[in-house]
Each structure stands twice: as structure tokens, then as C-alpha cells.
Amino acid sequence: MNNIDLKIEEFKKYYHANLAYYNSALTFLIKRIESLPNVEYVSGRIKDYDECLSKFDRKYLPDITSGKKDYRIFDSLSDFIGIRVVCLYLRDVNIIRKGLSKYFKEVAITDKTVQIESTDDKFGYKSLHLDLSLNDKYSKKTQFAPYANIRFELQIRTVIQDAWSVLDHKIKYKKSIPQSLKRRINRLSALFEIADDEFLRIDDEIALEEKKISDRIKEGGAIENDKPLDVFRFLFVALKYFPEHNFIEFKVDGFVQEILDIKKEFTESELNDVLETFLHRAEEIAENEKKALNPYTKIRYCLYLFDRILFSSMLSTYQKKSTLPTK
Known part of the structure; x- marks a missing residue:
């Protein structure tokens, strides 16, 4: 059995032996995140075994030399636990990110909004991806300690971004489609982005109207x-x-x-x-x-x-x- 086969066998044993633990961690993490302000809903998953191997083979194996033996497949999977947070408005993304610091520290950041807005020929959904782990304060608490070494990926999206991601998933492996179709996809993506901006502006204007009511009442209008x-x-x-x-x-x-x-x-x-x-x-x-x-x-x-x-x-x-x- 060659080295990679040994690593796969090692990962298979690890995956099935620890699956219940990671599901417990997922439930624990979701409960913490659900309690944060401006969170509309939270969902999460443990990456499927075959999906783990496929991602490792596609993304990480080419960088590992055949002679290297001191690696574990699991260590390459920062999104083994994946959590998605959905909020209503664009402003909520940063509010939630700040709120997460109560429990977690950021290990790595991928801002897909910046990536997409920095190009004029790329389509896809915007969102903020964070690799997180418990911060020093909470990792020492008794009820948090079992999950002190857990690292997970968290995505923060607006409702509109989340809707677009569902459509994007259908076309994400079809980058070589005709230019005419790419143009249509870009136009559709722009409409979703406009909708996100407009919902935020409407919410701001509603808040302004509510303030006017409050001021009229206070002033005896x-x-x-x-x-x-x-x-x-x-x-x-x-x-x-x-x-x-x-x-x-x-x-x-x-x-x-x-x-x-x-x-x-x-x-x-x-x-x-x-x-x-x-x-x-x-x-x-x-x-x-x-x-x-x-x-x-x-x-x-x-x-x-x-x-x-x-x-x-x-x-x-x-x-x-x-x-x-x-x-």
C-alpha cells in the first residue's frame, strides 16, 4: 500500500471515529451563533466523506510531494465543519462579524465580495468567508473546552446573496460556456446586487419615517x-x-x-x-x-x-x- 493509500485509510478511520464528536460541535457552534444580533437564520453541515477526499485530491494533493509522509488529510480541510449565517441587509454582515468576536477568533478570511468587485468579467455570489476557532477566553471555559481545537468555516450572506448562491451552484462548473450566456449571467447577477442595495435603502428610509413619527409625537405635532x-x-x-x-x-x-x-x-x-x-x-x-x-x-x-x-x-x-x- 503506497503512502497516499495509507493516508486515505488513516483519514477514513478518523472520519468515522470522530463523526459524532464533530456533529456535537456543530450543534454547539450553531447555538452560540444563533444568539448573536441581526442573525436571521443559521445552518451547518459536516462535509461528506467522499466530498472530503475529492476536495483534498483536487486542491491539496498536487502540492504534497510524493516523499512527504508527515501530513494528515484532515489538516487540509478547513471547512470540514461549515456554517452559513444569513442576514437581511448588507449592513448586518459587519455587525455579525463583530458579534462573532465574542466567542471566536479569525484564523483566515476570504471576502468574495472584494474578489468579485475587483474584476469586471467574473460572476458568482458575494459573501464573507471566515475560518474561525474559539477565542482564548472561551476555549478555557469548562463547557467550551471540548471544542477548543475546533476550526470551522463560516459564511455570512444576505438573503439575496444566499438566493443567488443557489443559482450560482448550478453554473459554477460551467465556466467555459459561450460569452453570450456569460453576459446574461452577469446581467442577472447585477440585478441581485441592485436588489440587495435597494432593500437596504428601503429599510433605511422606513427607519427614517418611523423616526419622524416619534419626533412628531414627542413634539406634539x-x-x-x-x-x-x-x-x-x-x-x-x-x-x-x-x-x-x-x-x-x-x-x-x-x-x-x-x-x-x-x-x-x-x-x-x-x-x-x-x-x-x-x-x-x-x-x-x-x-x-x-x-x-x-x-x-x-x-x-x-x-x-x-x-x-x-x-x-x-x-x-x-x-x-x-x-x-x-x-
């Missing part, structure tokens, strides 16, 4: 006439009457859309007038029914009392009966 209702203007009015309620984004969005589906031109000032005029009646109904009504239900009552025909769909038949005068 006046209700603005004839301004079409949207999520932000709804919140400005609603928080005036329900300052303690935590309005959840997706619920607000759905509720505002329901109002606009009924009356497209509904305005901020109209909503304020409706609540100012009829909220006391909604409170009386809650008291008569001996029920604690949430703000959305109270606003539904107010809208219905404002125009029983137009906003008829806002209440159930039973709720409509409760608005009738009691004898």
Missing part, C-alpha cells in the same frame, strides 16, 4: 389635513389615543390596507376625527359587553359608527348589534 393614510400616519394617530399599545408592523400594515381597500382616499385627519368623535362610544360598548377590546377592535367600532354603510364589513353581525342603543 399637529394632525395634517388631506394627507393620505399610510402605515406611518396611522401609527401617528393611533399612538395618540393608544400610547401604551405595542403596534406590531405586519398587523398595522394589514389593518391599514383593509381601511384603504374600503376607502382609498382615507386620510390621517379623517382617522383622527373618527377616533376623536366615536372612541368614547367604543369604550362604552366594551364596558357594556364586559370585554377588554384591543385598539384595532375599538378603531373598527369607530369606523363603523362613522359610516355604517361604507365600513359595514369592519364588524361582525353580533358586533353591529352591540352598537345599537340599549332600551
Whole structure:
């Protein structure tokens, strides 16, 4: 048996003997990473045995001389444990990278974003690849000690980058395709990149609109006439009457859309007038029914009392009966 065959046999025994340990390490590492801010989701894997050998044969074996006997196949596999972190926005990549320093130290870095942006003829997905291991502080802690010598590869991607990587995987071994197809792939890749930038800009603008609401409330801003209702203007009015309620984004969005589906031109000032005029009646109904009504239900009552025909769909038949005068 020649030297390489001995090394393969050695690696085979090592792989199967330690697989359970590395799966345990993977679970441990994912739990640490999931706790970091701005992480949307985390996934990981242990590289398949055949995949390990294939990568070693392709990438590392040519650099190892036939006479060299003091190497291990496993030592060449920095991505034996691979973890992928997905975040929403480009800004989150660096936030997560900084957060990782709580537990880990960087052994090596591959920034595919820099690689791709430095060329004009290369296509592929952007992401940040880090080779990590536990930092000195945590490697000494009892519960961390079993994994003190673990080195793993971690990729940080946005949701958009992750989506592109799925497509990129289909074409990554087809670099000799016709130039016309390469051009089309580059155009598609550019669209993904634009989408990443636009989602970030939109998120920034949403944060700015939310700050405007907060500032208007703090400064006692006046209700603005004839301004079409949207999520932000709804919140400005609603928080005036329900300052303690935590309005959840997706619920607000759905509720505002329901109002606009009924009356497209509904305005901020109209909503304020409706609540100012009829909220006391909604409170009386809650008291008569001996029920604690949430703000959305109270606003539904107010809208219905404002125009029983137009906003008829806002209440159930039973709720409509409760608005009738009691004898």
C-alpha cells in the first residue's frame, strides 16, 4: 500500500471515529451563533466523506510531494465543519462579524465580495468567508473546552446573496460556456446586487419615517389635513389615543390596507376625527359587553359608527348589534 493509500485509510478511520464528536460541535457552534444580533437564520453541515477526499485530491494533493509522509488529510480541510449565517441587509454582515468576536477568533478570511468587485468579467455570489476557532477566553471555559481545537468555516450572506448562491451552484462548473450566456449571467447577477442595495435603502428610509413619527409625537405635532393614510400616519394617530399599545408592523400594515381597500382616499385627519368623535362610544360598548377590546377592535367600532354603510364589513353581525342603543 503506497503512502497516499495509507493516508486515505488513516483519514477514513478518523472520519468515522470522530463523526459524532464533530456533529456535537456543530450543534454547539450553531447555538452560540444563533444568539448573536441581526442573525436571521443559521445552518451547518459536516462535509461528506467522499466530498472530503475529492476536495483534498483536487486542491491539496498536487502540492504534497510524493516523499512527504508527515501530513494528515484532515489538516487540509478547513471547512470540514461549515456554517452559513444569513442576514437581511448588507449592513448586518459587519455587525455579525463583530458579534462573532465574542466567542471566536479569525484564523483566515476570504471576502468574495472584494474578489468579485475587483474584476469586471467574473460572476458568482458575494459573501464573507471566515475560518474561525474559539477565542482564548472561551476555549478555557469548562463547557467550551471540548471544542477548543475546533476550526470551522463560516459564511455570512444576505438573503439575496444566499438566493443567488443557489443559482450560482448550478453554473459554477460551467465556466467555459459561450460569452453570450456569460453576459446574461452577469446581467442577472447585477440585478441581485441592485436588489440587495435597494432593500437596504428601503429599510433605511422606513427607519427614517418611523423616526419622524416619534419626533412628531414627542413634539406634539399637529394632525395634517388631506394627507393620505399610510402605515406611518396611522401609527401617528393611533399612538395618540393608544400610547401604551405595542403596534406590531405586519398587523398595522394589514389593518391599514383593509381601511384603504374600503376607502382609498382615507386620510390621517379623517382617522383622527373618527377616533376623536366615536372612541368614547367604543369604550362604552366594551364596558357594556364586559370585554377588554384591543385598539384595532375599538378603531373598527369607530369606523363603523362613522359610516355604517361604507365600513359595514369592519364588524361582525353580533358586533353591529352591540352598537345599537340599549332600551
